[in-house]
Amino acid sequence: MIKSITSAQNPLIKQLVLLKEKSRARKKTNQFLIEGKRELSLAIKGGYKVDTLLFFPDLFSESEAKAMSAYGIEIIEISKDVFQKLAHRDTTEGVIALVNSKTQALEDLKLTSKNPLILVAEAPEKPGNIGALLRTADAANVDAVIIANPKSDLYNPNIIRSSVGCVFTTEIAMASSEEAIAFLHKYNFNIFSAILQESESYHSQNYTLPTAIVVGTEATGLTQEWRKAAKQNISIPMQGVIDSMNVSVAAGILIFEAKRQRDFK
Secondary structure (H helix, E strand, O other): OEEOOOOOOOOHHHHHHHHHHHHHHHHHHHHHEOHHHHHHHHHOOOOOOOEEEEOOOOOOOHHHHHHHHHHEEEEEOOOOOHHHHOOOOOOOOOOOEEEOOOOOHHEEEEEEEEOOEEEEEEEEEEEEHHHHHHHHHHHHHHOOEEEEEOOOOOOOOOHHHOOOHHHHHHHHEEEEEHHHHHHHHHHHOHHHEEOOOEEEEHHHHHOOOOOOEEOEOOEOOHHHHHHOOOOOEEEEOOOOOOOOHHHHHHHHHHHHHHHHHHHOO
């Protein structure tokens, strides 16, 4: 028999609402919520442990839900009221999952390439930008993403949504800038920091060796630590009126230049 919950006042539902809304609750329990079929599929592919699956039968069939029990997942049918209470967006496809978090320690990064390419983002604040950076990293198939001096927890619903699930399939570490720099130097990465001061044009550099491309926020750029740690500071020549662009766009330009060089090495 599949368990059923029809009241939004159910203690489990109240706890899940906290996980959806509060970073503190996610960090305390080491759990978070996923919405949508694609996101759930990518989480399983990425090795995440799904604890509970909740489904609204008008949108997600009972047979689909029962199929998930093969993964050892508890299955719960929920009412429309409960579903609407838990859903973060309108296009959730009737499925919400309670998932266990992973650690994002530097030492847990799995770098299988002998010549890795890493994207580093220092202190990104907007969940939409973080999601877009992860999509860019996925599109270029970089080996890992390091978020230095993180300002948001990785399982913020807006990060999951804007990354369209890439947050689950990308190698990600979170650390201080000091820790990240020490890690990159330990493994002999060439660091290229995207910054205007004392910089050279990005396309004049060699990215064919182990490389870390570092980007900062549009508002404050990179800290002095990254300027000093860089093999070279790099910049993208601006040809319009403004002197900066969205961080995920800049990261895409830099990463794909590195990929282009590696493809023709």
